Amino acid sequence: MINMAKHNKINQDHRRFKRIVRGKIKKNLREYMTKGELTGKQGKKIIKIPIPRIDIPRFKYGAKSTGGTGQGEGEVGDSLGGEGEEGPGGQGPAGNQAGEHGLEVDVSIEDLAAIMGEELELPRIEPRGTKRLETIREKYTGIRTIGPESLRHFKRTYKEALKRQISLDSYDPDNPIIVPIREDKRYRSYKETSLPQSNAVIIYMMDVSGSMGEEQKEIVRIESFWLDTWLQSQYKGLESRFIIHDASAREVDRETFFHTRESGGTMISSAYNLALKIIEDDYPLEDWNVYPFHFSDGDNWSSDDTSECMRILTEGIIPRSNMFCYGQVESPYGSGQFIKDLQANFEDREEVVLSEIKSREEIYDSIKVFLGKGL
């Protein structure tokens, strides 16, 4: 009657579904980049993406106007938990009432990066340098006679016991009971293999002086998510370092980076100095691809400090990096002078990429500018 092994039919439908999801993500990429609703849901390898309207519309009742029946303890007026529009637990008694929301689909970082690459027409990055880092991976491919019980190889152990019993003539085919003893036991063991790998580090620098508001930081946060996503797809190993600065600079973790608010002035050179130090100490040129990204409202303390910045960039950071990216967000207080200074100094340098991000709507284009060169 039913032969499923013959043609795995579902795969075809599954591919169609994936393609539709992909198309939706692609179509809405600009919106996702503006809203930043993906960034909060980032798992390790998987990102949950809300897809609007992939379900099939039908005439149905509005969820909030219906309510339903349940059973269990509780007084009238007690909360049932379950926020939002779907209702507690999400389903009615017949279990056939679909949720109010569109679908949330799991997409792997690689897939998302691929979609991003296609939509933004990003070139692949040619990793720099001849020498690559070797990474060492452990694979459980070997067998040993000692080891923890959790790694015991059942089949091998059984085989050994069987062999022993047959050779000792204690095996009875009519009553085939095999009792392994300690010498029979076999355990899995790992072997090390080394893989060549190209590594990259992103050094995020952000101005947290008083003139940078919440909205500006949100823009940086969204932007950094997409930069991470893309560079992760291009390099096997990707590290991120975070530097915040006002009049002085310090290195912080990701959490602090996006949630610190300082007051006071701005000395951009402090951040550049620290970045240079980090690069020199931890990321030797021949092994690493280095990506410094600096976000600021472009309001530096003094023109003296600005010329100091240019010096550090020219002599220190730029020669050690694949490219140097500067994103200028707009704040009501800043003069926005710094990007003009950078422009004047590095007009002919391909590896210096500048972008003005006046609002969230411009994140999309700014990412395109940053990553569009394939450096």
Next chain:
Amino acid sequence: MLPKHLRDIQEFIRGVAIDYGLDFFDTIFEVVDYQQINEIAAFGGFPTRYPHWRFGMEYEQLSKSAEYGLSKIYEMVINNDPSYAYLLEGNNLVDQKTVIAHVYAHVDFFKNNYWFSKTNRKMMDQMANHGSKVRRYVDSKGIELVEDFIDTCLSLENLIDFHSPFIERNLQDTSGEEGIPKMRAKEYMEDYINPEEYLAQQKEKLLEQELKSKKFPSEPERDVMAFLVNHAPLEAWESDILSMIRDEAYYFAPQMQTKIMNEGWASFWHEKMLTQKVLLPSEIIDFADIHSGVLATSQGQLNPYKLGVELYQNIEDRWNKGMFGPEWAACDSMAERANWDKDLGLGRAKIFEVRKLYNDVSFIDEFLTPEFAIEQKMFTYGFNKKSSNWEIQSREFMEVKEKLLTQLTNSGNPYIYVKDGNFRNRSELLLHHKYLGTTLDINYAKGVLKALHRVWKRPVNLETLYEDEGLLLAYDGTQYLREKITYEAL
């Protein structure tokens, strides 16, 4: 084909089921692995269905939640003659025994419940036919076009009339009959049998009918899909696909209408059969574990399996003890009611009758008692706008019952009619939403109007009551229009 040890168990349980009086189609069991059961489940039980992306979506969700251990499909059974059932490979023996017993009771329900009596019992074949037809259309028209049209049809899938398979319409057109229908009578009796007032009344009726017949449709039509198949300007392949999807909707409808009864029946019997005849003493604990999982309620939700089982048990008990009829109803003494036992032994016969004649709505309407609702701790809940929280609203019996019936009525779908196929005398389509106290989700309604426009090719309109005002929602192919109207119930 089942492996020997399962085949023996199946044969044994089959015998037990027959002894208990269950009456089922031949049932073919197959053992499938995780991937296959997810695949079959994604296809709604039919491995041979037409290609469509939503099956892929279903499959992704099913395999994800199985992978994460959130859910596991134990069994699937298809209403067909013979019926097909799938057992999950790797389930332990107690699981398989439970599932086999459960399946036989489902098949008994399929075969004997009145609401299933009009379903196609060769659906396996028909689904395969649909599949190959759609594949042919895909080959000649391209997947995009065909799949897109299927999406359109699926938006209209719930616009059917659950009762229409049971209406035996007089296909002869009666409007052509000459004269007024008279009762046959001897001449001297004529004035008495066909009095003049009666004839005048009939004449009026005829006139009215004639007027109506100029309307299109003459009566508001609930089977919107049928109306579209018959009257929308569709290409042959489109109308073919639309009627396929309509057929499938009618096939699945009774399963929606009897979810509580059907699952309750199957769970009632698997418990009876296993505990009384099938289980070894050593298996009791494992079974209790499985059974309690099946009947568990979470977060105060109603579980149709549990509600069904409890209600059948309650009915059996009541009819055994004679807790029904005028004498019972008239009895006011709580003490007397609590110890009521007329020792009638009618319970078993009663539940077999119930499984034959009722659907979820009539089942709840007739057999849900205040005692039962209290015992089961039933309540209604609703959304409190002030606290933006879902809250328990009431434990009053009438409110609980009414809410539950509302949820089950029309399987939770709104009532939608075709009111006019020549609206504004411009061949526009006018649908009517019969307002029963609950408003439509307007965003979804917009999506459906778009789909309708794809089928009807002229502007489509929907009249409904929204926020206490009559609303005419229209889509003309490029934009949506909203207009205030006076809403008149049909």
